Amino acid sequence: MLSVTNLHATVGGKEILKGLSLEVPAGQVHAIMGPNGAGKSTLSYVLTGRDGYQVTEGTATLDGEDLLALAPDERAARGVFLSFQYPLEIPGVPALTFIRTALNAQRRARGEDEVSAPAFLKLAREKAAALKIDFEMLKRALNVGFSGGEKKRMEILQMAMLSPRFLILDETDSGLDIDALRIVADGVNALRSPDRAMLVITHYQRLLDYITPDAVHVLAGGRIVASGGPELAHELEASGYERYEKAAA
Amino acid sequence: MSLSTAIRDRDVAQLPSRRDEDWRWTDLRGLIRMLPPPSAPVEGDLGEGVFDELVRRKIVVANGRGEALIEVPAGETAWVALRFISKSDGAHAASARVTVGAGATLHLFETYEGEGGYVAQTTLTFALAEGAAVERVVLAADSPGGVSVSQAEVSLAAKADFAQTVVTSGGRRQRIETRVAHPGGHASLRLDGVYLLADKAHADLTTVVTHDGVDGTTEQLTKGVVRDQARGVFQGRIIVAEGADRTDAKMGHHAVILSDKAEVDAKPELEIYADDVACAHGNTVGALDEDALFYARQRGMNQAEAHALLTEAFIGQVIDRIDQDEARDVVRAWAAERLRA
Numbered sequence: 001m002l003s004v005t006n007l008h009a010t011v012g013g014k015e016i017l018k019g020l021s022l023e024v025p026a027g028q029v030h031a032i033m034g035p036n037g038a039g040k041s042t043l044s045y046v047l048t049g050r051d052g053y054q055v056t057e058g059t060a061t062l063d064g065e066d067l068l069a070l071a072p073d074e075r076a077a078r079g080v081f082l083s084f085q086y087p088l089e090i091p092g093v094p095a096l097t098f099i100r101t102a103l104n105a106q107r108r109a110r111g112e113d114e115v116s117a118p119a120f121l122k123l124a125r126e127k128a129a130a131l132k133i134d135f136e137m138l139k140r141a142l143n144v145g146f147s148g149g150e151k152k153r154m155e156i157l158q159m160a161m162l163s164p165r166f167l168i169l170d171e172t173d174s175g176l177d178i179d180a181l182r183i184v185a186d187g188v189n190a191l192r193s194p195d196r197a198m199l200v201i202t203h204y205q206r207l208l209d210y211i212t213p214d215a216v217h218v219l220a221g222g223r224i225v226a227s228g229g230p231e232l233a234h235e236l237e238a239s240g241y242e243r244y245e246k247a248a249a
Numbered sequence: 250m251s252l253s254t255a256i257r258d259r260d261v262a263q264l265p266s267r268r269d270e271d272w273r274w275t276d277l278r279g280l281i282r283m284l285p286p287p288s289a290p291v292e293g294d295l296g297e298g299v300f301d302e303l304v305r306r307k308i309v310v311a312n313g314r315g316e317a318l319i320e321v322p323a324g325e326t327a328w329v330a331l332r333f334i335s336k337s338d339g340a341h342a343a344s345a346r347v348t349v350g351a352g353a354t355l356h357l358f359e360t361y362e363g364e365g366g367y368v369a370q371t372t373l374t375f376a377l378a379e380g381a382a383v384e385r386v387v388l389a390a391d392s393p394g395g396v397s398v399s400q401a402e403v404s405l406a407a408k409a410d411f412a413q414t415v416v417t418s419g420g421r422r423q424r425i426e427t428r429v430a431h432p433g434g435h436a437s438l439r440l441d442g443v444y445l446l447a448d449k450a451h452a453d454l455t456t457v458v459t460h461d462g463v464d465g466t467t468e469q470l471t472k473g474v475v476r477d478q479a480r481g482v483f484q485g486r487i488i489v490a491e492g493a494d495r496t497d498a499k500m501g502h503h504a505v506i507l508s509d510k511a512e513v514d515a516k517p518e519l520e521i522y523a524d525d526v527a528c529a530h531g532n533t534v535g536a537l538d539e540d541a542l543f544y545a546r547q548r549g550m551n552q553a554e555a556h557a558l559l560t561e562a563f564i565g566q567v568i569d570r571i572d573q574d575e576a577r578d579v580v581r582a583w584a585a586e587r588l589r590a
Contacts (some may be wrong), residue, residue, distance in 0.1 A: 048547050051539065076549035089542040092562030102548035106516055109549065141562075158548065 001026040001197040002047075002166055007058035008222075009039075009046045016042040018222035019058070027194040031208055032201045033233060034219035035241040040201045041085060044170045045221070047199075048082045049075055062166055067212075076102075077109035079165030083155040092143040092245050095154060096124060098142045099161050106162065127160040131187050148175030156187040167191065167198040173207035185210030205237040220244040252277060252370040252398045256340045260288075261285045274482040275424050275453040278294040281396065285368060289311040295334055295590050299388065299583065300358035304328040313341030313369065319357070323350030324376065331359045333371050335395055340368040347374065351406075356573055357385045361399065363420065365394035366556050373401040377409040377442045385413040386576050389480055391420030393448060400426045407434030407462075414571050416443040416580055419450030419479065426455040433493055442471035443564045445587045446479030446511070453482035460493040460523075467498040472567050474560045474588065476507035483515045484551030491522040500530040505537055505563060507556070537563075546573030557589045564588075 002024040009017040016039045024030045034040050040131050045053045047060060049072040060067045067075055090098060104114040113124075128135050152172055154245050159167060169188065173181055188198070188211050200211055208216070208230065216232040217224045218241070225244050226232065254279075265271070266278030291311040301307055306327065308317045311334040332397045333343055349355050361371070368393075378381060391397045391528040397420050405411055415425050431438055442454040458467050473481040483502045504513040513534045521528060537559050545555035564584060571577040 001288075050543050050547075071547050071551070072546040073555075074549045076547055082547050084544065084547075088541050090541055090544070090559070090562065092565045093558060098545075098548070098558070101554065102545070104548055105554055106549035109551075121527065122415065162548065 001063055002060070002199070004060045005058055007046065008056045009042060010054045011042060011052060015056070016222055017046065020219070020223055022217065024197045024199060024222060026197050028205055028214040029192065029198040029200060029211060031213040031233060032199060032204070033205070033216060033221050035245055036203070038219045039222045040219055041170055042166045043185055044082055045169060048072055048080060050067065073105065074109065076087060076164075077106045081162060081164030081167050082143070083152075083167070083169045084157060085171040085174060087143050087151040087155050089144045091144050093142055094140060095138040095142040099124070099158055103162055121246045127157055128189070129236055131157050131160070132183055133157055143167060149180040152176055152184055153180065153187075156184050159191065160187060160229060165196050167196065169198065169200045171202060172200070173202055173204065181207065181210060205233040208233045218244050252368070253342050253372060255284060255392055256342050256356035256368065256370055271326040271455070271484070275422060275451070277396065277422065280422055281368065285339045288335070288337035288341040288367060290314060291334060291336045292333055295332075298330050298332045298360055299579055300360065300576065303358060303573075303579070304330040304356070306330070308332070309334060310343045310345070312337055312339070313316040313343040316343075317345035319347045321349045321353040321355045322366070323416040324352045325350070326354040328356045329358070331357060333359070333361050333369075333399075335361070335363040335367040335369045335391070335397065336365060338366045341369070343374070344372045344545065345374075347403070348376045349378060349383055351378040352380040354382045355384070356576070357383060359385060359387045361387070361389040361391050361397060363390065363395040363397065365392055366394040367392075368396045369398070369526070371397070371399040373399070375401060375403040375411070377403070377405050377411060380408045381404040381406070382410040383412070384572050385411070386571060386573070386580060387413070387415040387417075387425065388580065389415065389417035389423065389425060391423050393421060393450060395420045396422045398424045398426070401428070403427060403429040405429065405436045405438065407432060407436055409436045410418070411437075412439040412572065414441045414443070414567065414580070415454060416584060417445070417452045419444060419446045419452035421449075422451045424455060426433075428457045429459070431458055431460045431467065432466045433460060433465035433496065435464050438465070438467045439570065440467070440469045441567050441570055442483070443563075443567050443584065444473040444475070444481045445564070445584060446473070446475045446481055447587075447590065448477050448479060450479045451482075451564070453484070455482075455484040457486045457489065458498070458499070460489045460496045463492070463494045463496070465493065465496050467496075469500040470567050470570065471502045472564045473513060474507065474564060475504065475511040475513055478508075478510045480512045480514070483513070485516070485518070486518040486520065487528070488517075488520045489523045489526050489528065493523045494525040496523060496526045496528070498526070498528045502532045504534045505560060506534065507537065560588050561585055
């Protein structure tokens, strides 16, 4: 699925990723943990093609296709989805309009027919109910005036509607209380499947109690400095990142 | 100094120029070296207007021929489509007089439709009696080669309600000006505008509101999207005269510039001579929000789709304020077509 080799990237001329390598096979969930400033968000933006994140060396492929050569929307059409740490507010665009525009743009890019309005609304009702999102909220401007938890649920709703193949969750647990965390985790777990893979980026181990990863990687100083099973997350929770930060320095 | 006298006398010296403070961004003297001859009458079918289906009465003024008279008797309601059509390379002046009686309501849907390199002046007067209500929706689709100046003088009586939305795609040089004499007395005024400019289009939305009595409200929201080498001008002046206490006036102008060569000039002015007033204004000019653009693209929209979605949303906040549902839909569709072009 995702294969990253020796990735170097700069932001504003400063090197943030310094030779990051990572393999996430289809069907698996991998967690990336690391201290603040390690490059976790940079990794998510580099993989999704945000302006200002310059790749200077290395490769990133999805099922063998060079991701880095594609525009952000082309990556999305191939199934790359980023759940934002800070979801954007889009004044004037109802959530439903935003999601339908995105879904149809992806479908057109893949040469598929656009989804009909009734079929879209049925799907939206179903997915919103599963995430305990009031359907009326989807008629309001996307994320405008939503609480932190509502925004995160809205990200998961978009994920469920767009049905991506490779999911990146950037600090999805931040700002969530325990009930919201469980709803979000259930939504994410419902998307686990043999032909999907996920990268769960988190600072804390808490989220991984609900979304059990197949592997945990420690990102420090712009590189993966340790990898292990789910137990690695618990060990980090107990002992902190200091050891790895020293190793990366 | 006005375009109408210049056209009448075929004298370019009478054109407003950049030396007139009010016209410094919409210089006609420097643009027009020679006034063209008077426009000939328009031959043939003038087609349907975009608002024709919403109204009972349709008035067409083509190449300045005829004056439009709209009189709504007290207590009655009228729906009128008023089309100013310019189809020539000549010069012409058109006019309209609108009177709305006490407690009467007028829904006026006004369009400017152009073809050719004309020079056109349109002069309108609106007189609203006590408790009269007017919703004026203006769609200005002048031709890229046309020079057009539309000037409206509005006088309100107490408890009158005048709500205006001007949506324009500009012209070679275009100005849409509205001057309102506001008596206070619980009369309310809304003056909204949208300019969507591409290529070398120029649009100037100028408004002057004079609050002369206590207890008046004015609300104003103008938004613009300019790209290529287009130029948008917004001049909004609200004067609150001495003694016009408890005036509540809000003015907002916000523009998005989508290219390095596009330009927006804005001059919001509040002149307040009364003591007890609530006045606010906001003015912003900038690019589309990069974060929001990336967010939309990460969800699968290409650059053009993301631009269109975000700019439609941006101006949608103005269009949403049109009261009349069907007219709002016509305007929204017209604007969307221009943003997606």
